[in-house]
Amino acid sequence: MNSGDGPSCECKVGRVSHEYGLDDMDTALTTRWRGEGGEEHSLRELEAVFNRAVLRAALQRANVEVLEGELENTYRLLVDDEVSAGSRTQAENRLERDGVDVETVRSDFVSHQSIHTHLRECLDVEKKRERKDPIESARDTVFAMESRTEKVVDNHLARLRENDFDLDGYDVFVDVTVACESCGRHHDVGALLDAGGCDCESAT
Incomplete structure (x- = not known):
């Protein structure tokens, strides 16, 4: 499932990206966070972008057809605190029947803090700002x-x-x-x- 000789860095985002073959993820995270060519994405939005890409890769590895709307809904069922236990269990069972190791995939999801650490410490990315935003600081x-x-x-x-x-x-x-x-x-x-x-x- 992985590609290349090894991860670009040793943080969790780097390790998981390598494991799932998310070769363009660093570029995607950087451009979206900086708002290059479009609207800036928050770290929580980038967390969802990354984790949905992990889920997509796991589904593709299991030869499951991936539709964008279904992917977003499946991810929501796995992580949203407002989802009922019954709905989450149904989603997990469906994935397991399709050959997806749900617990492994869920453990490979990352937090918004991990995204921030990867952007700032591993990729050395800063947002384009004429003056430092106090909230960003x-x-x-x-x-x-x-x-x-x-x-x-x-x-x-x-x-x-x-x-x-x-x-x-x-x-x-x-x-x-x-x-x-x-x-x-x-x-x-x-x-x-x-x-x-x-x-x-x-x-x-």
């Missing part, structure tokens, strides 16, 4: 902190596994949640930055 700082924390935890777990610590394959995810004191809602910090704040302020 905050996002860079927060996601860099999350990335460093993920690496610290991963390194400690890797060393523990060498000393009989009982843990099979794993992924480390670090998420920062912000609680709005006005309405009590909890927001992922990336989503809050993308939205420009909590919408309870605009409703008052």
Whole structure:
């Protein structure tokens, strides 16, 4: 399924891209994030772009015909928190019958933080801006902190596994949640930055 001699970098995005033969993914992520030739994409949108490409590659490997609308819906059924357990199970069972290893594919999905790390640290990509956007600056700082924390935890777990610590394959995810004191809602910090704040302020 992979192509070439090895991944272009050692982060998860690079490894998964190589494993699934997503040769043009770095270019696609870069141009969409920078808005070259079109509208800028948020990191969460790029997360979905990448993960749908992984799902598409897994379906094609299983010789399953891939239709764009069905692909997007199948991805939604696998990852959307608002999808019922029954609907998700039906989608998983259908994929398994088609020869797709659902758990492997899901474990290969990446987070928006991983996309950000890949763009900034592996590809050294910056957005075109005459002046640094304070929201973008905050996002860079927060996601860099999350990335460093993920690496610290991963390194400690890797060393523990060498000393009989009982843990099979794993992924480390670090998420920062912000609680709005006005309405009590909890927001992922990336989503809050993308939205420009909590919408309870605009409703008052």
